[in-house]
Amino acid sequence: MGMAGSGGDGIVSAGESLISAAAYEGYHAMMTKSFGSQVRGGESSCRVRLSTARVQNPGGTLDVAIALNWEDFLKFGAELPVSGDTVVIYDSKTGVEPGQIPLVGVTPKEVFAVPIGEMARRAAGTDKAKNSVVLGLIAGWFGIAPGSIVRGLNKKFAKKGPELLAANERAFHLGEEFAKEHPLATPRAMAPPTSSGSKMLTDGNDMCAAAAILAGCEFFGGYPITPSTEIMQFFTREVWKYGGAVVQAEDEIASIGAALGASFAGKKAMTATSGPGMALKTEILGLATIAELPLVIVNVQRGGPSTGLPTKPEQSDLFQAAFSASGDVLRPILAPTSVADTVDVTVEAFNIAEHYQTPVILLSDQEIAQRKETVDPIDTSRFTFIERKRPTAVDLQSYARFRMTEDGISPISHPGMKGGNYQGAGIEHNEQGNPTASGKVHAAMNAKRFRKLAPLQRRRDLFRIDGDPDAPFALVSWGSIAGVCREAYLRATAEGLAVKLLVPWLVYPVAEEIYREFFGSVRAGLVVEASHQGQLYRILRMYVDVPRGVTSFARDGANPIQPGDVVERLRAAALALQSPPSAQQIACEE
Amino acid sequence: MTTTNAPLPTYQAKDYKSELKPIWCPGCGDFGVVQAIYRALAAIGRPPHEIAFVSGIGCSSRIPGYTTAYGFNSVHGRALPIAQGIKVASPELLVLVAGGDGDGFSIGGGHVAHAVRRNTDITYIVMDNQIYGLTKGQLSPTSPKGLHTVTSEYGSLEEAVNPLLYVLAYGANFVAQGTPADMAGLAEVIEAAIRFPGFSFVNVQSPCVTFGEDDQQVKNHRATMQSLAKLGHDPTDRLAAMGLAQKYGKELHTGVFYKNPDPPPTMNALIKERQQVLSEKAPPRSRIFDRFLQT
Numbered sequence: 095m096g097m098a099g100s101g102g103d104g105i106v107s108a109g110e111s112l113i114s115a116a117a118y119e120g121y122h123a124m125m126t127k128s129f130g131s132q133v134r135g136g137e138s139s140c141r142v143r144l145s146t147a148r149v150q151n152p153g154g155t156l157d158v159a160i161a162l163n164w165e166d167f168l169k170f171g172a173e174l175p176v177s178g179d180t181v182v183i184y185d186s187k188t189g190v191e192p193g194q195i196p197l198v199g200v201t202p203k204e205v206f207a208v209p210i211g212e213m214a215r216r217a218a219g220t221d222k223a224k225n226s227v228v229l230g231l232i233a234g235w236f237g238i239a240p241g242s243i244v245r246g247l248n249k250k251f252a253k254k255g256p257e258l259l260a261a262n263e264r265a266f267h268l269g270e271e272f273a274k275e276h277p278l279a280t281p282r283a284m285a286p287p288t289s290s291g292s293k294m295l296t297d298g299n300d301m302c303a304a305a306a307i308l309a310g311c312e313f314f315g316g317y318p319i320t321p322s323t324e325i326m327q328f329f330t331r332e333v334w335k336y337g338g339a340v341v342q343a344e345d346e347i348a349s350i351g352a353a354l355g356a357s358f359a360g361k362k363a364m365t366a367t368s369g370p371g372m373a374l375k376t377e378i379l380g381l382a383t384i385a386e387l388p389l390v391i392v393n394v395q396r397g398g399p400s401t402g403l404p405t406k407p408e409q410s411d412l413f414q415a416a417f418s419a420s421g422d423v424l425r426p427i428l429a430p431t432s433v434a435d436t437v438d439v440t441v442e443a444f445n446i447a448e449h450y451q452t453p454v455i456l457l458s459d460q461e462i463a464q465r466k467e468t469v470d471p472i473d474t475s476r477f478t479f480i481e482r483k484r485p486t487a488v489d490l491q492s493y494a495r496f497r498m499t500e501d502g503i504s505p506i507s508h509p510g511m512k513g514g515n516y517q518g519a520g521i522e523h524n525e526q527g528n529p530t531a532s533g534k535v536h537a538a539m540n541a542k543r544f545r546k547l548a549p550l551q552r553r554r555d556l557f558r559i560d561g562d563p564d565a566p567f568a569l570v571s572w573g574s575i576a577g578v579c580r581e582a583y584l585r586a587t588a589e590g591l592a593v594k595l596l597v598p599w600l601v602y603p604v605a606e607e608i609y610r611e612f613f614g615s616v617r618a619g620l621v622v623e624a625s626h627q628g629q630l631y632r633i634l635r636m637y638v639d640v641p642r643g644v645t646s647f648a649r650d651g652a653n654p655i656q657p658g659d660v661v662e663r664l665r666a667a668a669l670a671l672q673s674p675p676s677a678q679q680i681a682c683e684e
Numbered sequence: 685m686t687t688t689n690a691p692l693p694t695y696q697a698k699d700y701k702s703e704l705k706p707i708w709c710p711g712c713g714d715f716g717v718v719q720a721i722y723r724a725l726a727a728i729g730r731p732p733h734e735i736a737f738v739s740g741i742g743c744s745s746r747i748p749g750y751t752t753a754y755g756f757n758s759v760h761g762r763a764l765p766i767a768q769g770i771k772v773a774s775p776e777l778l779v780l781v782a783g784g785d786g787d788g789f790s791i792g793g794g795h796v797a798h799a800v801r802r803n804t805d806i807t808y809i810v811m812d813n814q815i816y817g818l819t820k821g822q823l824s825p826t827s828p829k830g831l832h833t834v835t836s837e838y839g840s841l842e843e844a845v846n847p848l849l850y851v852l853a854y855g856a857n858f859v860a861q862g863t864p865a866d867m868a869g870l871a872e873v874i875e876a877a878i879r880f881p882g883f884s885f886v887n888v889q890s891p892c893v894t895f896g897e898d899d900q901q902v903k904n905h906r907a908t909m910q911s912l913a914k915l916g917h918d919p920t921d922r923l924a925a926m927g928l929a930q931k932y933g934k935e936l937h938t939g940v941f942y943k944n945p946d947p948p949p950t951m952n953a954l955i956k957e958r959q960q961v962l963s964e965k966a967p968p969r970s971r972i973f974d975r976f977l978q979t
């Protein structure tokens with residue numbers, strides 16, 4: 095379902111009520127919001143996808159489109175695609191005749207002009223109740239959770255007084271009645287949820303922050319930037335309760351500096367930002383690498399470069415995360431693929447940071463970070479939390495902070511620990527931590543810093559691989575687009591294509607062995623991602639012999655890739671296999 | 685827990701001196717500064733492992749390595765944010781920050797105001813030599829206008845930063861100045877700064893013998909320095925302190941410019957209070973996701 099209106103129409107709030115009611119009933123659901131660039135007002139829209147099975151992505155063309163006015167609806171273009179299967183509902187005050195709706199090249203299945211504003215005014219005396227009318231229409235036509243929606247209205251208006259509540263309930267029922275009086279030509283009702291029991295309803299930013307606190311994070315340094323700010327906001331509400339603290343610093347440099355200081359002091363620490371802030375953090379990221387200090391850095395990617403598209407998702411900061419460094423640096427990059435697995439990936443980021451004494455970049459994106467999704471209740475006892483290796487009493491008798499060990503991990507002390515005194519430094523140092531300009535020591539220390547991370551590449555649990563291991567066709571995808579690919583994989587498999595799917599949580603270093611094995615049987619496939627260059631595809635080719643038939647399917651951010659697009663290309667690739675490939679092609683879209 | 689009344693261990697200046705040999709040029713003012721720090725720390729008596737000493741990059745920023753404290757010789761200009769992170773994360777530590785005038789008032793200049801307003805209980809010591817030492821003699825933010833250096837062949841075109849006036853205007857509660865020409869006085873202001881509850885700032889006129897001006901050397905300091913105490917300055921008077929600070933670059937005042945007689949609570953104290961209040965009604969960490977359940 096996709097709906098759009100102007101800022102004051104409350105269309106996003108209607109979406110929130112709907113998804114909350116669905117979650118309460120036990121449906122799986124996902125909601126994405128999209129706004130124009132105005133701070134307040136302007137056009138706003140949301141998409142809600144409900145299902146009795148797990149929802150992998152926001153979905154393709156709409157089953158239901160709701161336009162409170164056409165001008166705003168049309169601004170969202172490809173984000174709200176209408177097809178011949180769509181039921182279109184719009185406010186008749188727009189004056190547009192149902193046969194004349196301004197959608198080019200499609201004839202929707204059914205079109206309803208509904209006096210939404212008028213009904214709101216009739217029920218509540220104000221346009222503000224339009225969202226309640228819309229909820230009534232949805233409940234009436236599609237049988238979605240009327241009881242839970244009314245229950246939600248009750249909760250929402252509890253503080254605002256009984257009159258407002260009654261007015262909105264009237265508006266809801268007017269909508270519901272309208273739908274019943276004008277039934278759909280082809281009835282479409284949601285099946286009841288298969289699992290009962292209410293779910294969590296949350297977004298990636300909140301899950302990231304909550305998982306960080308669960309993992310024992312006690313310090314957050316931040317600086318506001320869309321679309322990451324909600325992580326800091328969650329910390330400012332919660333972390334004090336667990337003995338931690340937040341500093342909203344003067345800039346991104348200070349925020350990572352303070353977080354690194356907290357880590358030096360022995361505490362688990364985190365900072366979060368988006369691309370432009372990441373650029374500023376680069377120097378201290380290098381310091382964290384050479385000083386071998388654990389730190390989790392979240393980059394909630396948005397469209398770039400520079401200010402780019404602050405409110406839209408893109409996966410174009412992978413090169414920055416992997417390569418934006420002076421010197422020889424290897425820092426692990428993890429990417430969640432959904433709101434739910436943001437929890438696992440965040441806990442993993444802390445575990446890797448602490449275990450290997452390294453900065454870890456958690457590369458989320460605007461969609462995962464800000465979309466609302468149902469998540470099954472989490473049993474937190476399934477997690478293990480790793481703490482950094484501290485020196486033993488014996489170690490402390492002649493302590494060397496950067497002692498050469500076989501696995502490259504040296505026990506780490508912190509101020510307050512007697513006998514552990516050392517100099518942390520950005521300058522190259524010997525085992526004791528003292529500055530050196532020796533080429534020999536530098537080479538040995540570089541080797542140590544790389545060696546310690548080698549085991550990561552063998553972590554199969556950081557990869558989700560599905561399908562027949564011998565399948566000749568393959569999909570590889572990461573981040574939020576992985577959910578699109580997962581659906582494409584299921585559809586292609588259902589069509590009878592022998593395809594397999596690889597989704598990494600560990601994006602960098604490239605786990606060469608795991609990819610080599612995966613590509614072993616592969617003759618054609620796609621690496622699917624939301625960027626202009628196809629950054630994962632190019633990084634894979636740096637390290638792995640990607641089969642010639644595997645090409646990049648990369649599309650710039652804010653131009654959603656639909657599961658259907660992926661299946662179509664996969665089919666084409668399968669067909670092309672029958673005639674021999676000419677040259678390796680990189681199918682970046684214009 | 686022991687039952688005997690064993691006296692607390694006492695520390696001497698030498699207990700804070702590390703075995704590392706300074707890379708500084710013979711006669712560099714920074715030798716005096718590190719000596720003064722040893723003395724101040726001995727007077728305070730915290731064991732070295734309970735001290736975190738953070739610096740940026742520069743000749744002066746090598747200083748933590750010459751002490752037995754936990755040191756962090758970080759990156760250029762970022763010592764203050766790192767030090768604040770340490771202090772917020774581990775309030776029980778004694779946290780010192782040091783660096784050059786370039787480190788503190790050029791590349792790191794944006795952090796000073798915020799360190800002041802955040803008011804964590806840390807002490808910031810700037811070794812002000814009006815020149816970039818480590819990179820061999822370029823213009824610094826405190827170089828006097830007109831100074832000829834390798835990057836100002838025809839004389840600098842910019843006014844100098846006035847560190848004392850800046851920090852006072854930012855609202856700092858403790859501001860002092862010293863010089864290695866008066867070792868006892870320097871150790872004294874550093875000790876007073878460390879003991880002060882809250883952010884404290886000590887500007888040290890620490891001559892660069894290699895690239896500094898001839899009239900800015902220790903022997904000139906000895907001849908020209910004026911003790912604020914002897915001048916009868918009242919260090920509880922911020923406006924009088926600002927009046928005297930205007931003379932920066934023209935006269936060499938030593939001692940405490942300003943010390944708030946009624947210091948406000950530190951950020952650490954405020955954090956502790958908040959943690960205590962909020963932790964009382966907090967669900968355990970393991971239940972942190974419960975709030976998202978649609979009930």
Ligand SMILES: Cc1ncc(C[n+]2csc(CCOP(=O)(O)OP(=O)(O)O)c2C)c(N)n1
Binds near residue numbers: 741744815
């Ligand atoms: C980001 C960055 N920019 C530039 C430098 C080069 N650099 C090192 S120290 C320094 C200035 C030193 O002057 P100051 O801070 O006054 O300290 P001093 O050496 O005089 O004690 C500069 C420009 C650097 N290390 N890092």
Ligand code: SF4
Binds near residue numbers: 891894
């Ligand atoms: S160059 Fe100047 S500041 Fe640096 S060590 Fe030598 S005298 Fe000291």
